[in-house]
Amino acid sequence: MALVKDGQAVQDPWINVADNVELPSSGPIIVSLARWQTDRDALSSRADPVGIRLASHEAASDIASGLNRISLVALEFPTFRDGRAYSTARLLRERYGFTGELRAVGNVLYDQLMFMHRCGFDAFEIASDEAVESWQKAMSEFSAWYQPATDRRTPVTALRHLRRAAE
Amino acid sequence: MYRYDEFDQTIVDQRVSQFRDQVARRLSGELSEDEFKPLRLMNGLYLQLHAYMLRVAIPYGTLSSRQMRRLADVARRYDKDYGHFTTRQNIQYNWPELKDVPDILLDLAEVEMHAFQTSGNCIRNVTADQFAGAAADEIEDPRIYGEIIRQWSTLHPEFSFLPRKFKIAITGSPNDRAAVKVHDIGLRMLLNDDGEPGFEVMAGGGQGRTPMIAKTVRAFLPKEHLLSYLEAILRVYNMYGRRDNMYKARIKILVHEIGIEEFSAKVEEEWAHMKGTSVDLPEEEEHRIRAHFAPPLLEVLPMYSPEFEDRKREDAAFARWARVNLFPHKTPGHAIVNLSLKPEGGVPGDATAEQMEAVADLSDQYSQGEIRVTHEQNLVLPHVKQADLYALWQSLESLGLATPNVGLVTDIISCPGMDYCSLATARSIPVAQRITERFDDIARVHDVGDLKIKISGCINACGHHHVGHIGILGVDKKGEEFYQVTLGGDASENAAIGKIVGPAFSYDDVVDAVETIVNTYVETREDGERFLDTYARLGLEPFKEKLYGTR
Numbered sequence: 001m002a003l004v005k006d007g008q009a010v011q012d013p014w015i016n017v018a019d020n021v022e023l024p025s026s027g028p029i030i031v032s033l034a035r036w037q038t039d040r041d042a043l044s045s046r047a048d049p050v051g052i053r054l055a056s057h058e059a060a061s062d063i064a065s066g067l068n069r070i071s072l073v074a075l076e077f078p079t080f081r082d083g084r085a086y087s088t089a090r091l092l093r094e095r096y097g098f099t100g101e102l103r104a105v106g107n108v109l110y111d112q113l114m115f116m117h118r119c120g121f122d123a124f125e126i127a128s129d130e131a132v133e134s135w136q137k138a139m140s141e142f143s144a145w146y147q148p149a150t151d152r153r154t155p156v157t158a159l160r161h162l163r164r165a166a167e
Numbered sequence: 168m169y170r171y172d173e174f175d176q177t178i179v180d181q182r183v184s185q186f187r188d189q190v191a192r193r194l195s196g197e198l199s200e201d202e203f204k205p206l207r208l209m210n211g212l213y214l215q216l217h218a219y220m221l222r223v224a225i226p227y228g229t230l231s232s233r234q235m236r237r238l239a240d241v242a243r244r245y246d247k248d249y250g251h252f253t254t255r256q257n258i259q260y261n262w263p264e265l266k267d268v269p270d271i272l273l274d275l276a277e278v279e280m281h282a283f284q285t286s287g288n289c290i291r292n293v294t295a296d297q298f299a300g301a302a303a304d305e306i307e308d309p310r311i312y313g314e315i316i317r318q319w320s321t322l323h324p325e326f327s328f329l330p331r332k333f334k335i336a337i338t339g340s341p342n343d344r345a346a347v348k349v350h351d352i353g354l355r356m357l358l359n360d361d362g363e364p365g366f367e368v369m370a371g372g373g374q375g376r377t378p379m380i381a382k383t384v385r386a387f388l389p390k391e392h393l394l395s396y397l398e399a400i401l402r403v404y405n406m407y408g409r410r411d412n413m414y415k416a417r418i419k420i421l422v423h424e425i426g427i428e429e430f431s432a433k434v435e436e437e438w439a440h441m442k443g444t445s446v447d448l449p450e451e452e453e454h455r456i457r458a459h460f461a462p463p464l465l466e467v468l469p470m471y472s473p474e475f476e477d478r479k480r481e482d483a484a485f486a487r488w489a490r491v492n493l494f495p496h497k498t499p500g501h502a503i504v505n506l507s508l509k510p511e512g513g514v515p516g517d518a519t520a521e522q523m524e525a526v527a528d529l530s531d532q533y534s535q536g537e538i539r540v541t542h543e544q545n546l547v548l549p550h551v552k553q554a555d556l557y558a559l560w561q562s563l564e565s566l567g568l569a570t571p572n573v574g575l576v577t578d579i580i581s582c583p584g585m586d587y588c589s590l591a592t593a594r595s596i597p598v599a600q601r602i603t604e605r606f607d608d609i610a611r612v613h614d615v616g617d618l619k620i621k622i623s624g625c626i627n628a629c630g631h632h633h634v635g636h637i638g639i640l641g642v643d644k645k646g647e648e649f650y651q652v653t654l655g656g657d658a659s660e661n662a663a664i665g666k667i668v669g670p671a672f673s674y675d676d677v678v679d680a681v682e683t684i685v686n687t688y689v690e691t692r693e694d695g696e697r698f699l700d701t702y703a704r705l706g707l708e709p710f711k712e713k714l715y716g717t718r
Contacts, residue, residue, distance in 0.1 A: 059406070080205060081288065083328025087405045090325055095440060111189075111206055118324035141185045144174045146318045148445040149325070156174035157318070157452045158445075 002131035005101070005123040007139075009132045014051055014072065030074055033058050036066070044069050053105070056084045060091035067096055075121075077106035086119045093120035093150045113138035120150035168231055168537065169314045169459040171279045178321065179276045182283060186210050187269035194266060209327075211257075211285030212268060216589050221260045221268060222285040223275060225540050227295035227313030227337070228256035232527040232536040237278040239523035245271050250523070252508060252516040254580055254631055255334070256294045256540045257285055261587055283321055288329045290320035290401070294336045296344045297541040300462060301549040303497040306356045306364050308460045309339035312393060315448055315456055319394050326401045330408035331416035333401070334373075341660065346542060348372045348381045348662035349634055351418045352400060355660075357387070365389045370400060370430070371422030374628035378664045379419040382427040384434055391453070392438075395446045399438035403430070463535040463550055468500025472553035485560055487613060488571035493556070500553050504534070506546040506563060507570040507578065511603045514596050515581040516544030525566050533559050543580055543619075545573060576618045576685060577603040580631050584624025584641060593641025593648040594674070595624035601678045606685075615685055617697045621656070634658035636698050637684055638665040639677065650677040654684065654710060655702045668707055669715050680714055687713045 003012045017029045023042065030051035036043060043050050044066065051072030052063055063070060073092060075085035085104070092098040103123040104116050113124060113135055128134050148155045154162070171179070186206075193203040200214075207213075211222035223238070230238075238258055242250045245267045246260045253259055263271060275281060285292055293316045300308040316335060320326070326333075336350040347353030353369040366388045372381025388396050400418075407425070409415045422430045479486040494503040506526065509515050518526075530538045530548055533555050539547035546568070551559060563569035572578045579602060582588065584595030599622055606612050621635030625642075632638035638653035649671035656665030672680045685698075687710050692701045702710075 081328055082410060083288075083326070084406055084410075086325045086328065087402050111209075112328075115322075115324045115327055142178065142181050142322070144177045144181075145324075146178070146321055147323055151324075156178075157448060159174065160172065160455065161449060161451045164451075 002126050002128065003103075003123060004126055004131050004135045007132070007135060016053070028071070030072060033062055036063065040066065051101070051103075054085075054088060056082045056088075058088075060088045060096060064096045067092075067098055070098075070100060072101040072103060073098065074103040074105045077104060077108055077112075080107045080109050080112060086115060089116070089119040089121055090150050110134050110138055114142060118145070118149040118151045118153070168229060169310075169456065175279070175318075176276070179279070179281050179283075182210070182281065182322075183269060183272045183276050186272060190265060190269050205287070208287040209284065209289070210268075210272070211282035212265075213286060214589070215261070215587050216585075217587070218262050219265055219268070220587065221263050221271060221282060222253070222257045223260070223280060223282045224285050224292040225256045225258060225280075226317045227293055227299065227310045228297050228540045228542070229299070229310060230538040230540065231278075232530045232538065234278045234280055235523050235527040235530070235538050237274060237280070239520040239527070241271055241274060242520040242523065248520045249517055250520075251514070251583065252518060252540050252544050252546070254542050254544060254582075254629065255285075255292055256297075256542060257292055258540070259583075261583075286332075287327075288331050288333075289327045290316075290323060290329075290333045290335065293317055293320070294334070294345055294350075294542060296338045296340055297539040297547050298344060298494060298503050298549065299339060299539075300460060301496050301501075301503050302340055303495050304342050305338075305340040305497075306358060307339045308462075309337040309345075309354075309356065311453075311457050311460050312337055312354065312366075312390070314459070315393065315453070316397070319397070319448075323401075325398075326405060329401070329405055330410050331413065331418075333404070333418065335397075343658075343660040343662075344541075346631070346634065346658035346662070348660075349374055349378070349631070349658060350381065352397065353381045354393075356390075359387050363389065366393065368396060368400075371419040371427070372662070373417050373419040374631060374633045375417065376414060376626045376628075377417075377419065377423075378628065378633040379423060380662045380664065381419075382422060384427070384431045391450070392442055392447055394448055395441040395444065396434075396438055398446050399434050399441055402437050403433045407433070462498075463537070465498045465501055465535075465550060466552065468498075468552065468554075470499045472500055475553040475556055478557040482557075484571075485557060487609065488560055488569055489556065491571055491575060491613070492569070492573045496550065498550075502551050502553055502556060504548040504551050504556070504559065505541075505573040506548065506568045507572055508545050508568070509572055509578050509603065510567050510570045511577070511607050512600050513567075513603070515579050515599050518546070522566055522568060525562070526568070529559060529562055543578065545578070571609060572612055574617050574619070575612050576615050576620060577606050577612055578619070579603065580619070580621040580635070582623050582625075582630035584622075584630075588624065588629075590627055591624035591641070592626075592643040593624045593650070595622040595630055595639075595641055598622055598639060598641070598650065598674070598677060602681055605678050605682055615689060615698075617699075618685070618688075619658075620681065631658065632656070633664045634662065635665060636702070637681060639681070642671060644671070648674045650674070650680075652677070652680055652684070654707060655699065657699060666707060669711055683713050684710050 028049040049071035053074040336347040369381035534548035581599040585591040621631040622639040623630035623632040634656040653665030
């Protein structure tokens with residue numbers, strides 16, 4: 001498993017802490033929504049960064065109130081067919097203003113990377129020996145987009161008229 | 168008609184390159200069939216009973232003559248000289264080789280066509296009234312919004328992995344010819360009290376194993392907010408639609424389970440955040456797209472063409488065709504011409520390469536180079552001068568495209584059924600063929616009048632049987648094909664789901680049963696009653712009695 005963040009292969013400094021395991025005393029950790037809800041005081045007062053892992057049925061609104069204390073949100077794709085995390089990602093970025101790391105985990109396939117990136121993910125756990133190459137290729141397959149989305153690529157609906165205005 | 172600019176062309180070309188790479192990975196064995204499946208489905212490529220099947224989108228049912236010629240060319244070069252027009256305004260090729268599919272898509276891209284999202288759990292090809300831009304009864308040309316939706320839904324980053332497939336249909340007219348109430352979202356154009364056009368937005372319609380009529384989410388949506396409102400509906404569906412059971416994953420189940428009030432409340436709440444953001448199309452972009460659908464410059468003519476009237480008096484066969492295959496055009500002296508793809512004994516919706524090429528030529532000669540594809544699996548030449556109708560009819564006759572049966576008992580919608588489809592549980596095409604052979608007397612067909620028969624070869628209802636005036640559903644009972652018959656379905660603005668008339672009929676008996684139903688109607692109808700009127704007045708009983716009374 002490789003982690004690609006902002007297009008670079010990076011070492012993952014984060015530790016996933018299972019619900020039945022005691023919190024380590026230091027270091028960046030990722031916990032479940034349930035853990036966040038039950039241990040919120042302890043987690044909020046940690047000196048090191050805290051991340052939350054949301055299952056695909058868990059909503060952005062579940063963590064909205066404490067988002068300023070959260071540095072990373074990992075959104076699960078249990079299968080490539082389950083597309084709920086695309087909406088969750090956009091809501092976190094666009095409605096709740098989340099600026100930390102938004103990580104795609106689980107069944108993260110090459111052919112979905114562009115969609116994920118457009119919805120605001122900036123980190124991807126990719127099961128590939130050539131994760132960075134894969135990511136770069138996925139980003140290069142298309143150069144024009146119809147919809148405005150989280151990534152702020154200018155959609156063609158605007159480009160057409162920006163160009164005309166410049167002429 | 169809409170023409171691609173460099174951006175549209177870039178997106179379609181890049182899609183072809185992407186798919187060429189995916190096919191190469193499959194052919195080299197790098198991808199297994201299982202891994203390839205979701206990728207090919209995003210491009211309309213199915214694995215059917217005997218071969219791959221490629222489904223090509225005909226957005227909102229509009230084709231240019233150039234595009235139609237290319238469809239013919241693809242049929243000749245890569246298939247068996249024919250194509251199949253479907254109920255979703257697509258064309259299907261039944262026999263392509265996998266290795267050829269990227270080349271087919273490239274050929275299509277050259278004429279501004281594609282197979283984007285004609286399958287998979289995403290927003291499918293948007294469908295519309297086939298008489299758009301020509302019908303006298305429309306408020307606005309629905310294709311403007313069809314093209315806006317086509318672009319918005321193409322490779323949508325958030326809505327490409329929905330719980331299930333998602334179909335949107337639009338009508339610009341109060342008379343619904345696009346069956347919008349049996350779609351995931353139905354859009355019906357209307358004017359508000361201030362005379363401004365907008366949409367009634369309906370959701371949760373559909374057929375399949377749980378047929379539902381769409382319910383109104385919003386009675387009037389200003390048209391400039393179309394995309395933000397669609398985005399709000401899709402987001403609610405993406406987040407809350409069921410994913411535990413594929414048979415309960417369509418939006419109709421969500422709307423049914425939480426109720427239209429709660430569903431609408433969720434949509435409105437979501438929309439409150441999106442309304443007026445950049446999701447809504449910039450005004451200048453709406454103007455740009457609208458300009459592509461400017462009405463053709465048709466000659467100003469008197470309301471009636473004396474030549475047309477004379478020909479009808481002189482030639483009874485022409486008069487018969489003109490009575491049912493024409494529809495009023497908004498420009499005086501013109502007509503909308505329906506080309507029947509339902510000849511006696513034919514396969515509903517099939518057209519040969521030769522027919523497609525001839526239709527392209529005829530559209531250039533008589534109809535501004537424009538052709539339409541209908542959800543009832545026929546073709547349309549939308550802008551024909553009345554004075555040209557006789558010559559056009561003669562050409563269509565020689566091509567086998569002038570069967571005078573549009574809207575009548577032999578104008579049958581049928582899915583491919585067990586002859587092609589891997590989901591089917593019974594044959595449907597041969598049932599349609601046998602019905603057309605039984606009703607081979609055209610005078611009788613005209614006497615019976617408006618009657619829509621729709622046949623599906625399995626419970627997925629691709630043949631729209633739920634909304635057939637007479638619906639026929641093929642089922643498998645212990646290895647034998649049986650046919651369940653429903654009456655009273657309706658796909659129009661008065662949409663209704665048909666009711667099962669009684670025990671199913673065998674393959675041998677089903678055509679007799681249809682004939683009994685038709686005869687019962689003819690015997691009991693009162694002056695001027697159509698089949699649906701008689702059914703509304705009498706209900707199932709008289710039909711039941713004739714069908715089962717003696718058993």
